[in-house]
Amino acid sequence: MKHVIIGNGIAGVSAxxxxxxxxxxxxxxxxxxxxxxxxxxxxxxxxxxxxQPHGKLPIRSEHFYADQKITPLLGRRAVGIDVxxxxxxxxxxxxxxxxxxxxxxxxxxxxxxxxxxxxxxIFYMRTxxxxxxxxxxxxxxxxxxxxxGGLVGFKAAYGLLRRGLAVTMLITxxxxxxxxVDETAGRMILDELVRHGLTVQVGVTVRAFExxxxxxxxxxxxxxxxxxxMVIIGKGVLPCRTFIPxxxxxxxxxxxxxxxxQTTAPGIYAAGDVAEMVDIARGCRWVNALWPEAVGQGRVAxxxxxxxxxxxxxxxxxxxxxxxxxxxxxxxxxxxxxEAGYRIVQTGGAAQKYYRRLVLxxxxxxxxxxxxRIEQGGVLRSLIENxxxxxxxxxxxxxxxxxxxxxxx
Numbered sequence: 001m002k003h004v005i006i007g008n009g010i011a012g013v014s015a016x017x018x019x020x021x022x023x024x025x026x027x028x029x030x031x032x033x034x035x036x037x038x039x040x041x042x043x044x045x046x047x048x049x050x051x052q053p054h055g056k057l058p059i060r061s062e063h064f065y066a067d068q069k070i071t072p073l074l075g076r077r078a079v080g081i082d083v084x085x086x087x088x089x090x091x092x093x094x095x096x097x098x099x100x101x102x103x104x105x106x107x108x109x110x111x112x113x114x115x116x117x118x119x120x121x122i123f124y125m126r127t128x129x130x131x132x133x134x135x136x137x138x139x140x141x142x143x144x145x146x147x148x149g150g151l152v153g154f155k156a157a158y159g160l161l162r163r164g165l166a167v168t169m170l171i172t173x174x175x176x177x178x179x180x181v182d183e184t185a186g187r188m189i190l191d192e193l194v195r196h197g198l199t200v201q202v203g204v205t206v207r208a209f210e211x212x213x214x215x216x217x218x219x220x221x222x223x224x225x226x227x228x229x230m231v232i233i234g235k236g237v238l239p240c241r242t243f244i245p246x247x248x249x250x251x252x253x254x255x256x257x258x259x260x261x262q263t264t265a266p267g268i269y270a271a272g273d274v275a276e277m278v279d280i281a282r283g284c285r286w287v288n289a290l291w292p293e294a295v296g297q298g299r300v301a302x303x304x305x306x307x308x309x310x311x312x313x314x315x316x317x318x319x320x321x322x323x324x325x326x327x328x329x330x331x332x333x334x335x336x337x338x339e340a341g342y343r344i345v346q347t348g349g350a351a352q353k354y355y356r357r358l359v360l361x362x363x364x365x366x367x368x369x370x371x372x373r374i375e376q377g378g379v380l381r382s383l384i385e386n387x388x389x390x391x392x393x394x395x396x397x398x399x400x401x402x403x404x405x406x407x408x409x
Contacts, residue, residue: 001026003305004088004096006078007104008032009041010291011272011298013060015102018302020068026306028070029096031088033077036128037064042291045155047131049162057128078105083248083265100267100305103244103255104298107237107273107289112147116209121230125156126237134232138163141229145169145218147206149176151319152234157198160232168199168226170206170218179236180319180330182357185369188350189323196324237289239274252276254287259311261301269305271297280314281332281366281384288315318381320374329377332367332384334359342366347398356398363389379404 003019005012008030016028039057046052065072073096080089081103087095109124116122121137123130142165146157149171160167169176175186176193193200201220208219209231218226239254250256250264254276261269261277272294279286293315300312318331336342336359346357348371358380359367364387368380383390383404390397390407397404 001306002097002099003028003102004098004100005030005102005104006088007102007106007272007274008034008038008072008074009104009106009272009294010038010059011106011294011301012102012104013038013064014295014298015104015269015271015302015305016068016070018299019306020070022303022306022308028068029073029098030065030070031073031076031078031090031096033075034127034129035075037062039128041126044125044128044131045152045159047128048125048134048156049159051162079243081243081245081249081268083245083268086267089243101269102298102301102305103263103268103270103274104272104294104301105240105243105274108240109233110235110238112206112233112235114206114208116211116215119209119211120214122209122215122233123231124233125152134230137230138165141165143168143228145206145226145228145231146234147218147231148234148236149173149200149202150179150234150236151177151321152236153232154193154234154321154323156232156234157193160230161197165229166199167197168201168228169193170204170220170226171200171202172205174202176200177328177330180317180334181328181369182335184346184349185328185330185355185357185371188355188371189326189328191350192324192326237273239276239287239289241274252285256285259314260304260309261297261312262304269301271301277312278314279333280316280387286315286317288317290315290317290319292318313385316381316385320377327370327372327374329370329374329380330368331377331381332359332365334367334369336361336367343394345394345398358394358397360390360394363391365390376404379408383407 038060077091079091109126144160144165146169157167176189205221206218210217255270257270273289276287303310320329343360348355355371357369365383
């Protein structure tokens with residue numbers, strides 16, 4: 001059996017290890033457009049902040065491919081898939097045949113529409129190479145602009161602030177982390193960012209960059225000119241899907257897969273940031289571009305590719321982060337698009353330096369936001385993942401000291 005994996009990230013690596021576990025002699029090829037061995041994308045921001053050496057990012061040893069008997073094709077980008085001919089097409093016109101294929105190409109930074117993007121010292125924040133370039137640009141830099149109020153934007157702003165730069169965050173939405181938290185939590189986070197020295201502007205987009213060779217200013221849609229020596233664009237990511245043949249493999253936002261991570265083309269699978277599957281909390285297809293999801297999906301895809309039928313329960317968004325002095329936990333669907341059919345209970349706020357928001361549909365918990373006192377976050381996640389009915393009045397759940405563990409039994 002010949003297995004080909006497009007993607008050298010954690011989803012692809014996890015799949016390869018699962019295949020090798022079941023098939024000692026299978027032919028496994030990994031195609032990756034970067035030249036580095038597998039590394040930790042979540043740690044890239046630590047390189048910018050100076051808290052993590054660049055050389056400490058790898059998640060597998062330099063002998064990984066040899067030990068697992070994997071053929072690595074690094075620095076090579078897949079540009080197409082011949083579904084009928086069972087081949088992957090590479091940018092150099094090479095064709096790689098397969099019996100089973102995994103699409104684990106990850107995601108690319110969401111592109112920005114603005115003039116002057118070709119100026120130097122304007123960066124995305126997605127790869128190890130991006131981090132190297134950002135660190136090199138710090139020499140002589142005094143002011144930075146960060147675009148985006150999501151996790152990437154916050155991590156970039158924190159890293160630059162720690163390096164001693166004056167940092168301005170420009171956020172299109174009305175508050176930071178709008179994809180992860182509700183407005184009350186978002187306002188608490190905004191106040192915390194400002195309190196620690198960040199300049200934050202909300203409801204703002206950038207229409208142009210100015211400079212002579214290197215960026216010297218960002219110009220907003222309101223015409224405001226913000227002087228800067230470097231810019232980091234953290235506007236989120238989009239599944240890497242341009243090479244997927246339309247009409248042969250179903251694609252929506254991501255590559256659509258079933259519970260076994262198989263696409264609509266038999267023998268072709270997808271996992272990680274590129275995959276779209278049922279979201280446990282939302283009850284519909286969703287793309288959750290998260291490291292732990294990529295690990296689990298990659299492993300299950302690999303097992304199915306090797307012939308062991310294993311179902312994946314569905315994806316679930318969740319994050320735990322520290323925003324200066326705030327501990328923030330979010331899980332599931334915290335901001336339903338339509339509140340009909342949902343019940344939301346919440347308590348606390350900025351004055352209490354504590355906040356809890358629970359979202360229920362019928363008798364099931366489907367989302368939660370916690371700021372500080374987040375110790376029971378794992379229990380909330382288990383309630384959502386296992387769809388455990390909650391028979392108590394929702395108001396009791398946000399009472400101080402309520403023990404969610406009792407709901408598991």
